Amino acid sequence: MFARGENIIQLMERLAPKHYAVPDDKIGLQVGSVAREIRKVLVTLDVTQAVVEEAKSLGAELIIAHHAVIFRPLAHLRTDTPSGALTANLIKNDIAVYISHTNLDSADGGINDWMADALELNGRDVLEEVHTDQLYKLVVFVPESHHEAVKTALFNAGAGWTGNYSHCSFNIEGTGTFLPREGSDPFIGKQGSLTETKEIRLETIVPLSVRKKAIAAMLKAHPYDEVTYDLYAMDLKGRSFGLGRVGKLSEPETLDEFADRVKKAFDVPFVRIVGDGAKKIRKVAVLGGSGAKYMRHATFAGADVLVTGDIDFHTAQDALAAGMTIVDPGHHAEKIMKPNVAEWLTEQLARQGYKTEVVASAVDTEPFRLR
Known part of the structure; x- marks a missing residue:
């Protein structure tokens, strides 16, 4: 017996409830229909033409992605534009796309916890609260x-x-x-x-x-x-869920040693570093994706370093002047979600007796390359 699309979406929203997302985030079913049986699911960070071709070759009827296919309001749907051609390819091949973004970032056992696990952080707290239960x-x-x-x-x-x-x-x-x-x-x-x-x-x-x-x-x-x-x-406050995690390493490391840890943890070829390589690092703030605006949150939390992507020049200058240390592994470090979501969803479907297969995408959607 194969799971229906609605069953799979219910499981994803158990892992990452929609109300954990930041306001106006583009999440949920964005393309196609899930009102049918699903034999195969493809999990990816981004939906690109290469990922759609991968889904077609695998026979996947549903793509679960982290980054939205439709992010801005559509003025038109022209198939002679890259975004329009991508959507047309999905519709033509009857492939649905479901997005789990900041709700998966915020979720207990979601992206930021997986990143904290990879860095072996202990005693974690949420960096920025989004939702209190x-x-x-x-x-x-x-x-x-x-x-x-x-x-x-x-x-x-x-x-x-x-x-x-x-x-x-x-x-x-x-x-x-x-x-x-x-x-x-x-x-x-x-x-x-x-x-x-x-x-x-x-x-x-x-x-x-x-x-x-x-x-x-x-x-x-x-x-x-x-x-x-x-x-x-009740007036009693429940658990808080939100973006980023703050935790401690078991033993202090220099910034340069910690940068090597980040490279290995997120399987990236390089990291950008702001700060003195000899500085001792013990308390770490990590936030998947683009986290430049959370530098002050990391400082307030007492972190020795902020690990996040997409740090711009002026933010790096401000951090250096303030004595804040940053390690930037790139936005694509969030690819850690692919095997983790695939494994979690596979386990949940098996528990319910479904034969639906879940596959982590093998396509590298990192847009940058090094020379």
Whole structure:
């Protein structure tokens, strides 16, 4: 059985929810339709004509990319322009394109975490918050016989977390009353008879990001045909998600030694460096893509170095004057997303019994070359 396109998109939005994206980012389905079975998915950083030809040769019906195909508002769709010809090639060959951009940057276990993993950073924090998970208090009334089952289902669905503590709940014994009416299917009691039963009031915390999943798990584990529960918004702050990561190396390195680490981690032929090569580096800020405007965020976070792409001349001058160190591996370092997304999606599809194949693109979309 092959997954339908909608199933694959749901999985991608579990990894990188849309509300994690920065405002006005161009994400989601941009070309084609996913209302069909998908036999093969191609994961790429950019969608170029070479990538489309690769998708055609592989028989991929869906491309998942990081960078948008349609970024600016279209004034026309002319097939005699590069962008128009690219779109026409996709449509002609019935290949859909789905974009996961800053939401994949911000996601827990997304691009910035993969980059931090590659640099072996410990004790990480978010560099720039984009979204804070709203917390809710869930209260449900459960018969004693199913109390543990419902509680476990909620915890397994991601409920019960506060800070670094998991499996948090509060439980009070009491007496529930109800009168099953015509058409009901009571687990306890009989139609037409007022029933009293020992119940437990179970309270726990549910983040917005897992609210639907947690409620579905609770309802499935609960024995009643009509489940009584309440959901309250809380003032308590939930987890923060956002761009970039800040963490520490296990041992200090010189800037030049660290630059070699960056080259190896992101498989790039060179890096551009701002700062004294002998400077000791311990705390590192990393942000995939173009991160020049986050230099101040890195400084405020106490980072010794900012690792990001597309640093311009004047930003480099400002950084040097301010004593801030930068290592620029280029925007294309985000290619780290290709094998990671392909691996994650393959695992998720296999768990659900789908035979859909996911392939990381072998096309190098780096536009620069060295002489």
